[in-house]
Amino acid sequence: MSAALLVDGINCSYGDVQVLHGLSIEIRSGEVHCLLGRNGAGKTTALRAIMGLVRVRSGKITKDGMELTGLPAHEVPKTGIGYVPQGRRLFTELTVLENLQIGLMTRGKGQTTTDEVLQLFPVLRERLKQRSGTLSGGEQQMLAMARALCLEPDILLLDEPTEGLQPSMIARLREAILALRDRGVSTLLVEQRVDAALSVADRVSFIENGRNRETVDVALLRDDRTLVHRYVGV
Amino acid sequence: MAFGPYLLLASLEGLVTAAVLALMALGLSLVFGVMRVVNVAHGEFYMLGAVIAWWSASLISGHPALGFLLALVVSPLIVAAIALLSDRLVLRRLNYEPQATIVATIGLLYIIQQLALTFYGPDARPVQAPFDMRLALPWFGYSAYKLAIIAASIFLIIATWIGLTRTKAGLVMRATQSDPDTAQAFGIPVDRVYAVVFALGAGMAALAAVLIVPIQQAHYLMGQDPLLLSFVVVIIGGLGSLRGTVVAALFIGLSDGIISMFFSPTLAKMLATLLVALVLVFRPQGLFGTAAR
Structure with missing residues (x-):
């Protein structure tokens, strides 16, 4: 399988503190790739670097052979990358519909996209006029997903989507991710919950102190938790 | 004149x-609201x-309405262009950091003020009102132009x-206001939005000035009092809240007009400032503002 997104030896820092040290990840087209690691390992920074929200000092990021590093941050999503940030980061003052419209505007998508997305998350349809900040936690997460899907991405970046959700919502989210995989969307998933990650991922990359460690097939981890214990400590 | 008509006159002036x-x-x-920049300039x-x-009106001879209309178009555009330039040359280079931009806009204030003094001079110069009509009320005559100012302002606020x-541009601005980082992750060029908003804000100040200049004259120090009152209004109404700004402006304007006429302008300013202090103590986000997240 070919690489849909290639992160190649990137270095990133916040001020003087270097967070990522030559991090490399290869996301194959059509896979769900999970990034596992402890708090502060640099998982969120890796996603923000892909989105161009953190400056990449060296190394490069390419999508289907096109270099993303160096693009202004607002051009990155237009290449077809949907981003669900940590903590959802909805435009809380805006209505559900307006949040979706922002997503649609990114790549000039229209009503058909909206319909498809709402089919995946039917709860949102009844709440289009509601201010998004007043939704429940689960609905907010659905909306964050829906907003990212409104640009019909071929790559989806998910940052701890299960955070603070009840099990039924986690199951719904899992179904959505798998449905998207069937449509050929590649997903890079950052997770703290090992079980949630293992139930949906194809491959797992471990990341520690901003450096990448092993990348393995998920089948390997289901039987043998040694790696999980070493890098996540659960 | 009896009390009623006095109150009416004071209220009109206040409006x-x-x-x-x-x-x-x-x-x-x-x-x-959008940029988190406190624009002291x-x-x-x-x-x-x-x-x-004044300058553009003086270019045209003939009916005063022509000069005024030219000013109404040209002045906000030029001021917006100057603001755009300030944004590119100064604010953007400071990455819109709140403290840095306060100091920078203080600098901008003095630069613009001294340039005006140098090239325009210390005189106060009038612009003729576009029409000179007095509305005859039973108790006193009132300038129709002043009523036109009120109408124009209402129109512009609604616009x-x-x-x-209701527009895409507005949606983009509100999204940027809500969360600039995430806005970028959805293809919104936050940089450009900031530049446009800064120019728009300055253009609105210029528009207000064009409306007032036929009754107040142009002077290089005339920006100071309105700046103070604008901060008063914005703090009381709640920063970034359109509704709050309008309500607070109405309140401050009216009380200023009425108290100034019946008591003294100084008392009006004192009360406004006291109100700001009270709002800051008891409701720091303003009457209509939402609390900072």
């Missing part, structure tokens, strides 16, 4: 103040608006509201 104040404060509030954009209005809530 004119409120109309202009609302426009100017709206610009300040928009810039703060906002009063100077207002002053520039008046000075440029702003529609622009912000």
Whole structure:
């Protein structure tokens, strides 16, 4: 399988503190790739670097052979990358519909996209006029997903989507991710919950102190938790 | 004159103040709301608006309405262009950091003010009102132009509201205000939005100035009082809240008009400032603002 997104030896820092040290990840087209690691390992920074929200000092990021590093941050999503940030980061003052419209505007998508997305998350349809900040936690997460899907991405970046959700919502989210995989969307998933990650991922990359460690097939981890214990400590 | 007509006159004067104040404060509030920039130079954009209005009106002889109309178009555009330039040359280079931009806009205030003094001079110069009509009320005559100011302000405020809530550009601005980082992750060029908002805010101050200059004259120090009052309005109304800004401007403008006439202008300013202090103590987010997240 070919690489849909290639992160190649990137270095990133916040001020003087270097967070990522030559991090490399290869996301194959059509896979769900999970990034596992402890708090502060640099998982969120890796996603923000892909989105161009953190400056990449060296190394490069390419999508289907096109270099993303160096693009202004607002051009990155237009290449077809949907981003669900940590903590959802909805435009809380805006209505559900307006949040979706922002997503649609990114790549000039229209009503058909909206319909498809709402089919995946039917709860949102009844709440289009509601201010998004007043939704429940689960609905907010659905909306964050829906907003990212409104640009019909071929790559989806998910940052701890299960955070603070009840099990039924986690199951719904899992179904959505798998449905998207069937449509050929590649997903890079950052997770703290090992079980949630293992139930949906194809491959797992471990990341520690901003450096990448092993990348393995998920089948390997289901039987043998040694790696999980070493890098996540659960 | 009996008390009733006096009150009517004071209220009308107050409404004119409120109309202009609302426009100017709206610009300040928009810039703060979207960019988190406290624009101390906002009063100077207002002053520039008046000075440029005088200059462009003086280019045209003939009916005063022609000069005024030219000023109405040219002045906000030039001031917006100057603001755009300030954004590119100064604010953007500071990465819109709140403290740095306060200091930078203080600098901008003095630069613009001294340039105006150098090239325009210390005189106060009038612009003729586009029409000279007095409305005969039973107790006193009242300038029809002043009523036109109120109407124009209402129109512009409604236009702003529609622009912000019903158009794509408004949606983009509100998304940027809500969360600039995430806005970028959805293809919104936050940089460009900031530049446009800053220019728009300055343009609104200039527009307010063009409206007021036929009754107040253009002077290089005229930006200071309105700046203070705009901050008063914006703090009371709640930064970034359009509704709050309009309500507070109405309140401050009216009380200023009425208290100034029956007691003294100083008392009006004192009460306004006291109100700001009370709001800051008991409801720091303003009457209509939402608490900072």
